[in-house]
Structure formats: structure tokens, C-alpha cells
Amino acid sequence: MVLCLFNIISKKRMSKSKQGILDQDQLVQRLKARDKSALSYLYDNYSAAIYGAISRIINDEDVAEEVLQDAFMKYWDKIGSYDDSKGRLFTWMLNLARNLSIDKLRSKEIKKTKKTDDISTNVYNVENENLIYQNEESIGVKDLMKNLREEERKIVEMVYFKGYTQSEIADETGIPLGTVKTRLRMALKNLRSVLGVG
């Protein structure tokens, strides 16, 4: 399954990962056995995808890289708690990185504004439009998004490019939570064929 991911990673990555192609189970086993070469392999193959998710939430490059490092430290420290029966390794990694990013953004915002109330509003004052569209341009996500209807696109952007939870989107936009959920679902479903899933 990891193999199919390689197709969409840059060529540079391909050459690096030639040191050995591991499937997810083997990788997890080796990580659980505290094999540092497995961590190195994990980093080489997943850091860009994870960093993309982090940097869409955190504007500041230094802070985003700090979170990336924290995330991989966590993967290394917490791999014992990863249960492959409950989901794919990448899903676990992505959610952990997203949570770290949002926590970091909150703590930074609080320090900066010295405010303790209305945290959630402050968090999303930092918008990352330029970075988002820059990325979209360079890797054809804009074309990808063309397959979506406007209302689906908006939900995907908020969830995927800004790190909102669906409940937060419902609060922010006034769209009922159930509608947000079905729209995200339709959006991801529509993206499947384009992404070559299923």
C-alpha cells in the first residue's frame, strides 16, 4: 500500500527510499522495536506530507518545522500506542500532527495577544491563504479542487487547509453540522476517482 504512495512523491524522495521498500506492517514492527533506521525511513517517506498539513495550519516556517520535529518525536515515543487494527499508520500520524499544530497555534496566539478568552477565534485569525494557493498551484491541487462543487470545496479547504474541525466549521459558517459532514463526505468521495482510490 505504501508503494502506491511513492508514485506521487517527488523523484528525490524515490531515490532516498531505495534503501528498502517496507510495507506498513513491517515499518510499524521495526518502529516498535526501536529501530532508528525505521524512524529515518519514516521521516524520509512521510515528512513532506506531514509538513504540508502542519504548514497549512501554522504560518511561521520556524514554528511549523518545530512542530514537525515534535510530531516525529511523538511518533517515535508513542508508536507503542498505535494500534493498526484501528486505522492506517498515516491517519494516526496525520491526526497527531494536526493536534500538535493546533495546540501550538493556540499557545503562540495566547502569548502574543495575552488573551485567555476567546481562544478559538484567535486561532483562526491566522489565515494561510497565500501558502494554500501557492501549494495548490504548484502541485495541481487547484485542478483537483475543480472537481468539487463550491460548497464542498469550501468545507475541504477549511478542514484540510486550515485545520478546522467539522464542529468549528458549523459554528463559524452557521451551516448545520450534519450538512457539513455530508458535504465533506461527498467531497472526499468525489476526489476518490481523481486520487485513484477505490
Added chain:
Amino acid sequence: MNIEEYISSGVLESYVLGELSESEIQEVEQMSAKYPEIKEEIIQIELSLEKLAFKTAVEPNADVKEKLLAAIEEEETPVIAMKPESSSSWMRYAASVSILVAVSASILAYTYYNNWKNTEAQLTSLIAQNQQIASDYNVVNQRLDKIENDFNVVSSSAFSKVTMKGTDNAPDALADIYWNADTKEVYLSIQNLRELSQEQQFQLWAIIDGQPVDAGTFNLTDGLLKMKNIAGAAAFAVTIEPKGGSINPSLETMQVVGNV
């Protein structure tokens, strides 16, 4: 449970995004263990998000990996004193987060309590205002009714107007009677009468067959006063009497008089 409906509710996307509560997670995992199509759907969603992440990957600076590996080396160096240190710093972090959460919650609670109190006070004040407006409205409405009634009397051809002019006692005094001979209704309109003491009242008399007949007592007031019904009057007059009126008029106090 309808599997299609369950899948299309979007709960599986929320599950994959890590947005569900512990009990919701358990429910999804039970469903997933029971129904292969749900398990398959979860994998599809995971793969979609995974591919999207790789499509939108951003290369970090090369030195992050070095720092990461160095940090892990350092972490794993067996320095006995390091362990409690790191755990206490974690505790400090946890404590500061707890305090932050507690402070935020207190501030929010206090703010909302104040907002609630203010709202309650505003509501009470609005209810009082509303009652005042309703009562004012009733007063105005009653006055309007009276003015309409007065206007009807004054403008009706069924009422004849009798002007009562001042006597020698009060040359400037003036009052009018509106009298309907058919219905016997009598209305009094004061134009100019003097102020009386607390113990005194004006009394209207109708002169019928040369005899004064009581038509009611009154005080100074605006608009028309409805007096006692009178039939066959030849003249009207107003005297000043002790409060409550007299059986016979005190003619020496007569203020105004007018013939029909």
C-alpha cells in the same frame, strides 16, 4: 441499522479525522468489526486523505531531520537525573495548561454570569416600561373617547346650546349648557368660573315652572360635564353651595344664568 445511511451520515469521515468522542469512536469500531463494508469505507476515506496529503506535500528544510535524530539521541542517553526532570517539566506543562483552562473557564463563566444578570435586569426594565406604555395608552384612549363624545354633543343638532352669562357677583363668569330636550340629557361646559375653597362646590339649577330644580354639583374641570337629566327647563343657573350641594339654591351666590 441501515448501513448505507450510517455511511452517508459522514460519521466515518469524522472518525478518520479524529473528531469523535470516546463513546462515538467505540460505536464506529464496533460497527466496523461487524460490517465489512464499513471497514472498507473507512480504509477508502483514509486513503483519500492520505493521497491528498501526499499531493499537497511540502518539503521541510533538510536540517529538521538532523535535529530530530539528534534530539532522539539526546532523549535516549541514559542520564538518570534526566528522567524525573523531563517528567516534572511535563507535569509543569500539564499544570500550566490546567491553570490556563481553569482561568479561561472562570473568566468565561464570570462573563456569562454578568451577561445573564444584565440581560435579566434589562428584561425586568423592559417589562416595566411595557406596562407603563400600556397604562398610558389606556389613559390616552379614555381621553380620546371622551373628546369624541364631547365633540358629538357639541356638534349635534339634537342638542341646543344655552349660554349662561356672569351675574353682578361675577361679571366675567361664563358657562354653556348643551341640552337635548327629547332625551333630557344635560351637558355643562365651563368657560370661566372662579376657584372655590375645599368646602364649596358649584351647583347647577334648572328653572322649571318658576321653581329651581337641582341638576347636580360640580368642580372646575376641562371638557363637558354630564349633569342630571332635565325636562322642560326655562333657564339654567349656577350657584356656590357647601360641598355636596343644597336642597334650595343660595341665590345670593349665583355666578351665571341663561334662558333657554
